[in-house]
Amino acid sequence: MLQIFHNNRCGKSRNCLSMLESSGKEFEIISYLTTPPTAAELKGILEKLGISPIDLVRQKEKTWIDNFKEKDFTDEELIKIMITNPILIERPLLISEEKAIIARDEEKIINFLKK
Structure with missing residues (x-):
């Protein structure tokens, strides 16, 4: 089953959810800010995305700028930072059994849902 890491306050996330609903595919909404x-x-998820933790961090987010910018972190530390501050996780994420994407681009979402 597909999963979407969703933040209802984000327009890109709402758009992705709408496309997912229209696809007719079964999915689960993960409200990652509260869970x-x-x-x-x-x-x-990082393995499915094929990226390093820093590439999943929203580096323009105020929490990052105020607390973490200009500092060096290991991958493990970045993972802990994102778990403790989930607002820093890039959104929306679409996740299947085999792969995942950062679903900010409609064409990426369409291609992901085709497979």
Whole structure:
């Protein structure tokens, strides 16, 4: 089953959810701000995305700028930071059994849902 890491306050996330609803595919909505992923779940998502933790961080987010910018962190530390501050996780995320995407681009979403 597909999952969407969703933030209802985000227009890109709402658009992705709408496209997902229109697809007719079965999916689960993960409200990651109130139910953050575990370290193991986040590592699995990163693996499916094929990116490093820093690439999943919303680096323009105020929380990042105020508390973490200009500092060096290990991948493990970044994962802990995102779990503790889920607002820093890039959104929306579309996740299947085999892969995941940062679903900010409609064409990416369409291609993801085709497979």
